[in-house]
Amino acid sequence: GAGVSQSPSNKVTEKGKDVELRCDPISGHTALYWYRQRLGQGLEFLIYFQGNSAPDKSGLPSDRFSAERTGESVSTLTIQRTQQEDSAVYLCASSPRTFAGTEAFFGQGTRLTVV
Amino acid sequence: LAKTTQPISMDSYEGQEVNITCSHNNIATNDYITWYQQFPSQGPRFIIQGYKTKVTNEVASLFIPADRKSSTLSLPRVSLSDTAVYYCLVGHGNSGYSTLTFGKGTMLLVSP
Numbered sequence: 001g002a003g004v005s006q007s008p009s010n011k012v013t014e015k016g017k018d019v020e021l022r023c024d025p026i027s028g029h030t031a032l033y034w035y036r037q038r039l040g041q042g043l044e045f046l047i048y049f050q051g052n053s054a055p056d057k058s059g060l061p062s063d064r065f066s067a068e069r070t071g072e073s074v075s076t077l078t079i080q081r082t083q084q085e086d087s088a089v090y091l092c093a094s095s096p097r098t099f100a101g102t103e104a105f106f107g108q109g110t111r112l113t114v115v
Numbered sequence: 116l117a118k119t120t121q122p123i124s125m126d127s128y129e130g131q132e133v134n135i136t137c138s139h140n141n142i143a144t145n146d147y148i149t150w151y152q153q154f155p156s157q158g159p160r161f162i163i164q165g166y167k168t169k170v171t172n173e174v175a176s177l178f179i180p181a182d183r184k185s186s187t188l189s190l191p192r193v194s195l196s197d198t199a200v201y202y203c204l205v206g207h208g209n210s211g212y213s214t215l216t217f218g219k220g221t222m223l224l225v226s227p
Binding site for chain 1: 149156157158159160161164200202215216217218219220
């Protein structure tokens with residue numbers, strides 16, 4: 001596809017279960033970002049990848065959150081032992097390079113509901 | 116990273132020009148200013164980006180004064196479909212590394 005693809009689009013899980021969220025960036029984009037957006041709130045930065053390394057993990061809220069990226073391709077955000085406060089839309093974005101004078105392209109997000 | 120301040124919300128009517136101002140007093144020399152638009156249930160979408168003076172594209176203009184401590188997004192003749200949240204970002208590249216930090220954004224409501 002031409003854009004950033006995220007899957008699943010919706011996920012309902014029980015409290016305490018682990019979930020994996022997937023992001024397929026635009027081909028050739030070196031930078032990849034994960035954000036969390038709670039209902040009615042702004043975007044909360046989680047983690048940034050340059051290639052498959054993550055120079056900035058400062059936004060991960062706890063050690064239950066982890067992310068990895070394979071080369072300059074797909075990224076997976078894993079949330080272990082989900083809690084109700086993890087319910088949010090998780091957005092992924094990619095950009096062609098890390099220099100700030102570029103445009104980032106966002107996916108449609110994964111809506112996670114923890115019940 | 117430079118912190119940004121923008122109004123929480125703005126109201127307008129169809130056909131009017133809307134100007135949203137963002138303050139970024141501690142902007143750094145190599146920082147760019149970027150604006151994104153977000154509709155409900157969608158990811159943000161890039162609108163415009165600039166470094167200084169004025170930038171114009173098919174959807175908006177961006178005005179940046181000489182001191183670069185603020186910027187103004189100008190939307191000409193808004194329509195109902197311009198109702199969205201608008202985010203101002205200030206970011207830079209540093210040794211090949213940059214990040215995108217979103218503030219709370221401005222909720223623009225366009226009425227008939």
